[in-house]
Amino acid sequence: MGDAPLPPEAIEAHERGLAAARRNDLEGAEHWWRIAAEAGVPDAAFQLGYLAETRDDHAEAERWHRQAAEGGHDGGMLGAGAALEKQGRKEEALTFYRRAWEAGADDKAAFNLGRVYDDDGKGDLAAAAEWYGRAAEKGNAAAAYNLGHVRSDQGDRAGQVEAWQRAVELKHPQGAFSLASVHLEDGDEDKAVELWRQAVAEFGHAKAGENIAVYHTRKGEPEKGRFWDEVTRGLTAYSPQFETFGAWTSAASIHRQDVLNKALGEGEGEGEVRFNLDDATLTTGGRTYTGITNLGSFSHLDNSWLWAWANPALGQDVPALARLRELREYGEENDIPELVVGRLDLSGFPQPHQAATTMAIAAAALLGGNGVHSCRINEGRGSAYFHLDDPQLPPAEYDHLAAARLLMTATEVFPSDHRLVVRGFLGHYGFSLKMSADVLGGESPQGHSLMVGFTDTGLIKAISSGAGRE
Template structure:
């Protein structure tokens, strides 16, 4: 809909005043915008009046906007009548809104029609609502096709999957059942993990029940606690983190020593950070931790940022890896870590482990919002300290990693050796011995319970793997 230029300018000024908190000025500007011919200003003004509790005046402005042909005002009037139980009046408002090109009325009109059995028209409206960007429309189409497991399961899966891709928790949850009924167990688990990450209250229990019936007690415990905040990392994350832990700790130590106590200034737009007089590149914004509710928020799920922005784009690799390997911590956008013994330390461990998927030099955190939280960034600049095998540090790195990820000590040792590329590797339940390309030798002995008992780390021996003159 085209509006007079003057009315557009007045409305823009009015909305700017709303954002600035100058509500009296905003009201006057929006009134003037409507009088100058901008029908949509009526809806903006009604929203403003509702904020100060004047519902009757808001209704009056919605009616004025509807009379002027504003689709949003027509939707609001339909919603008011629908909430009051007058479905006939609501349908009339919604239909007028749809006729005038309003997308907000599509879904609600379809709901009314479906409720009285007019399924074909309802489904057509759901399709139009989906095309207009409403994920709930796809969920409703999936539900209709699903018909409690008795309907067209191909179509149900298609529409549930579409809605789930846009973050619809109910669609992801139902998608799990459709896939499970068709024998796709991995697809079922993937859908339920995503539903849990979207906040569906029953998804974690569905996963816990699945794992419990199969005797996977660690996974069952994790998911049974998920909705209220787990107390430990998932077994999948424990395995991933343990494999790369020793090398990740080494990289982190090198980075921390390099940065020292100097103030670090970040520019996410330029993907750079400055220490002293030097500027470095390769900054990726991983996520943030809130000291208020003890939660972690991945950058891709932060509404204040564009996931496709250069400083965030690489984080998609973490999310994709999590989906492939079934690691909940890398799938869920927001994680409640309040039940961990040290929530912030748990968030830091997770961020450092995730950063290893991006290579680079490690992770740094910076306080934000006056100490209310911390932002975590991953750094990758070739001018930062290089990650090379250190035979002196190796025993300490292994023991520290085993404290952080105690489930499988042998996994930690294999992960360290594999990271640095052993030229020879001997493994048994009692010991792991590795010869590294530079001539270093690492031997680790284990107790009967699989715990590290002794570590021998020898530096390069003369004549071994050395170039001749």
């Protein structure tokens, strides 16, 4: 084609084809792209090759991709190589993949060259390793993962580990699970478990979850095992670690939530909620609040929770997600899987939506502030959860009149350890502790008193709450 400029009408035809494709009018798109391709527009020929691929017409795809490649289109070179491969003409395919590499198609061309040479472990493994390595250097996760298999076939254990470590870094969905198998064979079960956890946390890897469940069950930790066994197919209860964490923060979190709900309820208006993740603001009841953190969302379609940090639709560098890493880091440091696993299937809970709300409120306690506000999104198919930390909202100061109700409500939500609920509540408000076999209480810095009596089985049986100094 040379460097001659394309006719304006050819460019216009190509643009009309793109516009038709955006409307899902593929027949119209093909009509305009044919006009443009015949007039010498390389990308139009490439688009026609792609359409032919969707119809499994490999010969037609090859024809158009070749035309695009002759016009210098690196996608056409890749497409021609793929079409030739599907027709069993691998040597010709290699030629086009090399041309694509030289034209700047980078990791895709190198990956395809590696894959053809690999030939499922039956081909030229040295050449496969070379090209997979080049692709992995440019960030191709699949190339790094396949390189691990090639190194294994070559008997290069160190090279296999190095390649799969790179695959983990590049977020290949099988990278962590495969690397775990190597460490397990080497007798390092702790490292294997760490990698299985990563596989579940980042990709919901079911087999990795099952392996962790077996590990905990063998260690005499059936409830921990139960969590990992259910995590990808429907949790029926929180993990023991989250139950402990939630119990400690529960009563104070409920109080904070009550104060927030009352404050927001005073100006509900039409109930419309708007949020801006770039400005970290939320508007409801005609008032705008700052300092929000987008915690995550609940799907009413499949009853799952998705942390905002694991949502591919969200930009991770926006201000409204900045503090979310605090929750994840706390979960990692304290072995609380609910704060680490990106997507949690809550379908086994009796009330999955309430389970998500409880989890969000408990987790948000780590951020201080005012509490959690949620709203429906996606035409009611989901609910988004936001933590608020705005100085214009009232703080949740200790209320001696509400103390008994808060403690009893908290033990209904987290019933396994009433003493832990009380200790967490007293600690949150700075009470000096007084403890005996059946009584737990103390006095706050403001002079409030709170004494809680327990039964022989550890359940709350009596609460005495006194007002502090004026």
